[in-house]
Amino acid sequence: MHAFLDWWHQQSWIELIGVITGLVCVALAAINNIWNWPFAIVNVALYIYIFFNARLYADMGLQVYLLCINTYGWYYWSRKPADETKVPVAQINSKQLLWSALTILIVTPFLGFTLIKLAPVLHYQPASYPYLDSFCTACSIVAQILMARKVLQNWLLWVFVDVIYVGVYIAKNLHATAFMYAVYVIIALLGFIDWRKDYQKQIPIR
Template identity: 60%
Template sequence: MIHLLQDWWNHQTWLEIAGVITGLICVYLAAINNIWNWPIATISVTIYIFIFFEARLFADMGLQVYFFVVNLYGWYYWSMRPADEKKVPVATITKREILLSVGAVIFFTVLLGSLLKYTTASFPYLDSFCTACSLVAQVFLARKVLENWLIWIFVDVIYVGVYIYKDLHLTAVMYAIYVAIALKGYLDWRRDLQSQTATLNNKHQA
């Protein structure tokens, strides 16, 4: 058993290890509403651009570039909190956002999948679907919309299977941990939202 673990560890790359560590840190910080998740996230996604290129997960590679840009936006948005707030308030998803999100996921899944099926990409449509869901979830995370965590839980479960199949075992473990962190993020943000609502009601009654 020990020899099997040693052999497995010897097949891991320092690049993937660095990506896993920074990835876990940034998602945990996001879950606890810490603004420092954004600069660490930019480091993590930069690393994964190279990892996914080597794994021929081209939609995921492109997604990291998108994440890099949205991470910069999220860092800016979270820093622009109201003067009387310690953090940017948590919001909830609207019916319009739900409809737009579903439309965006369908559109990008079909578009990216149709393009990638003519390349050497692995799982062109599944990879594109996960990418489309992640595009939407990342925007909601940057805008502090509570339901972003539910989307992440859903898509991260799928990613675990994909990365196991592609022999990215450390990354698969990381995404399994992401599921747990996303659940914590959802519960913590929901508690913050309830606290915000109670505070707002008290102000109105005063």
């Protein structure tokens, strides 16, 4: 009990609030609820600060991007067809699959190299795990766009990248954030199952 209290007192309130808003937004997204987006916006705003302090600069930049894409997602989900209660779930198509792969292949080495070269120029401390961080960032960029467009397979990509993030955040002593991402893995799996059920309901019965 004493060890837990010591750990608790070492945690940042900003990180804990970020964890709570993060879990709420992903849980709401998993059940296809539009109110996930305002919680997501608060969450990424907090993590811009958290990741800057942790020297995870690619993740920090990702949060700035997510701030924009979350606003777009909120707008896109609100534009449901007149005869639908929600925007329909879609399957990934070959064009989306191609640009997803190209985005990850191009962004990862470019961002990783940039983080290494930029730190001394801007007098920042060297980035932690620049290429791994950049790979996760590239995957997250793709996954979030697919989620905003209600593509079912976004959840599978989130499962993959969140597992990697758990290890990264444990290594950086962001234990509350690592726990949040472990829960994200479970929620993403449940989200995939729930969205797949919604998609199957959309298929007309012949």
